[in-house]
Amino acid sequence: MADTLLKAKAIIKEFGAPVPTRVLHGIDLSIECGEFCALIGNSGSGKSTLLNIIGALDRPSGGQVFIEGIDLAGLTDDELAFFRNQTMGFIFQFHFLLPQFTVLENVLIPHLIYRGKADKSARDRAMYLLEQVGLLHRRDYKANSISGGEQQRAAIARALMNQPRLILADEPTGNLDSKNSAHIFNLMRKINQENQTTFLIVTHDRNMAFSADRIIELKDGLIVRDECVCGQDPNQMLAVIEPLY
Ligand SMILES: Nc1ncnc2c1ncn2[C@@H]1O[C@H](COP(=O)(O)OP(=O)(O)OP(=O)(O)O)[C@@H](O)[C@H]1O
Ligand SMILES: [Mg+2]
Numbered sequence: 001m002a003d004t005l006l007k008a009k010a011i012i013k014e015f016g017a018p019v020p021t022r023v024l025h026g027i028d029l030s031i032e033c034g035e036f037c038a039l040i041g042n043s044g045s046g047k048s049t050l051l052n053i054i055g056a057l058d059r060p061s062g063g064q065v066f067i068e069g070i071d072l073a074g075l076t077d078d079e080l081a082f083f084r085n086q087t088m089g090f091i092f093q094f095h096f097l098l099p100q101f102t103v104l105e106n107v108l109i110p111h112l113i114y115r116g117k118a119d120k121s122a123r124d125r126a127m128y129l130l131e132q133v134g135l136l137h138r139r140d141y142k143a144n145s146i147s148g149g150e151q152q153r154a155a156i157a158r159a160l161m162n163q164p165r166l167i168l169a170d171e172p173t174g175n176l177d178s179k180n181s182a183h184i185f186n187l188m189r190k191i192n193q194e195n196q197t198t199f200l201i202v203t204h205d206r207n208m209a210f211s212a213d214r215i216i217e218l219k220d221g222l223i224v225r226d227e228c229v230c231g232q233d234p235n236q237m238l239a240v241i242e243p244l245y
Contacts, residue, residue: 006031012062034196038209041218089159093174099144129157149180169201
């Protein structure tokens with residue numbers, strides 16, 4: 001039996017005061033090591049909120065998140081930051097590279113956060129990752145002087161720097177054209193297959209969703225669909241999945 005990487009139990013999230021609005025209504029979700037999952041749903045359905053809670057960027061109002069059996073609620077903020085740095089990689093729609101630093105320096109940042117300096121092995125790993133994402137030739141460029149697709153590839157390399165077991169991606173191709181989107185998707189798939197890295201990817205891109213192993217759909221803060229799509233014909237599935245926008 002595969003190991004469980006993530007277990008979310010009865011996750012509730014409320015925002016606002018004095019009258020709180022509940023946006024997640026009790027999410028139960030379990031993801032095995034090495035799974036490649038798409039998280040879909042209409043705008044406002046709670047995808048980013050759930051991803052942020054799973055990634056310990058935000059705390060739930062109720063329920064528990066376990067990553068590799070560790071209850072995130074039991075960690076202090078400092079412990080949580082360290083755990084996140086070691087276990088998870090984040091890829092966002094807008095990559096949040098530091099513009100004044102080079103591509104190589106940006107990739108090294110997750111390492112620098114907990115080590116303070118980068119030794120040769122860290123630099124070698126960053127170079128290896130840049131090669132993997134096809135950006136070795138851009139390593140000394142400032143992050144704001146490369147293209148949008150290149151910046152997103154650099155963000156993927158950065159997310160992989162500390163060899164995370166879980167990658168959380170929130171619309172990673174949302175601001176890219178179809179050619180660059182396909183490139184980024186294939187890259188994430190390759191990383192998943194070669195390293196057994198687990199992925200949970202929020203996407204509005206139908207092709208990307210159907211190329212995942214599993215589609216999880218949120219509606220109004222609840223999971224309304226959770227199914228394996230491995231090997232299924234997207235065209236046949238169109239009838240059962242509503243438009244993603
Ligand atoms: N910090 C916040 N304060 C108050 N309400 C919030 C906050 N963050 C999210 N919400 C609300 O929670 C609901 C879910 O938002 P969320 O960003 O998770 O949706 P989403 O599914 O990611 O949407 P999209 O596809 O547009 O990114 C929305 O109604 C949103 O307005
Ligand atoms: Mg969102």
